[in-house]
Amino acid sequence: MELAVQTQGLGKRYGRAWALQDCALEVPAGRIAALVGPNGAGKTTLLHLAVGLLRPDAGEVRVFGRDPRAGTSVLADIGFVAQDTPVYRDFTAAELITMGGKLNRRRWDAALARERLAALGIPPDKPAGKLSGGQRAQVALALALAKRPRLLLLDEPIASLDPLARREFMQALMGAVAESETTVLLSSHLLADLERSCDYLVVLQQSRVQLTGPVDELLETHRTLVGPRAGSEAVAGVAKVVRASHTERQSTLLVQRGDGPIDPLWTEHEVTLEDLVLAHLAEADARVTAEAWGVPA
Incomplete structure (x- = not known):
């Protein structure tokens, strides 16, 4: 199995605080992976380490088996759209495509970028600063895809968009990935959008990976x-209780299944991706708080 992103003991520190610590994960090639977690969990730091913008303070990160800071060869395989989808606001879309070709000589596909933006009705001669937020996001995505990357890293590119613009962005992304077989690692808070598009999950909390794996397998092995x-x-039949809530007469448990059937006294329900993520984030919060106070979680 080829790995698009692999980390071992990866850590990044700002002053005395660890933004990412002891991070171990594997993202198989060909996946559309969701990177989720609260603000401050380390998502942006992880993406910046993977693209070579930051140097690790501990451990290592590999992209297709190579260190992104050891040379420029692997960077040609990576497309990156940072938070707020930054583009030069005084440049038109056509000028940004031309500039992209001068900076990415290996396999830049200007025609692809022009066709994508034309299909979306984005004017080529209008400064990016005068486009809507959704249009600027589409320009940034078109530029990233024009690299023909093997790995596309997206850092919350749709967080500030309205629902229609988010849907159009995700549709454009899914269409492009289906055509190119690009591996995607997408950071977002919007779990409903991720559930419709992603087949792999990485949950970050308290600067560490709390849960990772194929979405269908994780949903199959968890139940309410x-x-x-x-x-x-x-x-x-339960291997682990992830989250529990109680009333006077009944309990509701989100659990990880074990071997054998569930006790028939319990009614079993499937979980959604949102149920799964929120339960594991809450469990991590409770564990860290308990450790801070020196009491059992």
Whole structure:
């Protein structure tokens, strides 16, 4: 299995605070991977390390087996759209495409960028600063795709867009990926958009990876159980209780399944990606708080 992104013990520190610590993950090539977590979890730092904009303070990161800071060869395989989809606001879309060709001589596809923007109705001669936020995001995506990258890194490119612009952006992204078989690592808070488009999940919390794997496998191995008020006793067929809530008479558990059938006293329900992510983030928060106070989680 070829790995698009691989990290081992990866860490980045700003002063005394670790923005990313002991990060170990693998993103297989060919996946559309969602990178999720709260603000401050280390998502942007991870992407900047993967694209070579930052130097690790611990561990290592590899993109297709190569260090992104060891030379420029791997950078030609990476497309990157940073937060706020930055483009030179005084340049027109046509001028940005021309500039991109001068900076990326290896396999720049200017025709692809022009065709994508024409299909979206984005004027080629209008300064980027006068385009809407959604249009600027589409320009940034077209420029990244014109590199014909093997890996596309997207750092919350749709967070500030309205629902229609978000849908158009995601549709354009999915269409481009289907045509090119590009691996995508997409950071976003918008779980509903990710659930429709991503097939791999990386959850970051408290500067560490909390959960990773194929989305369909993670959803299959997790369930919501509703049943009698539970104490500390184990539930048959459950490997781990991720999150629990209780009323006077019943308990609701989000669990990771184990071997064997679930205890028939419990009603089983499938989980959504949002259920799964929020439960693991809450578990990580509770564990860190408990460790800080020196009490069992």
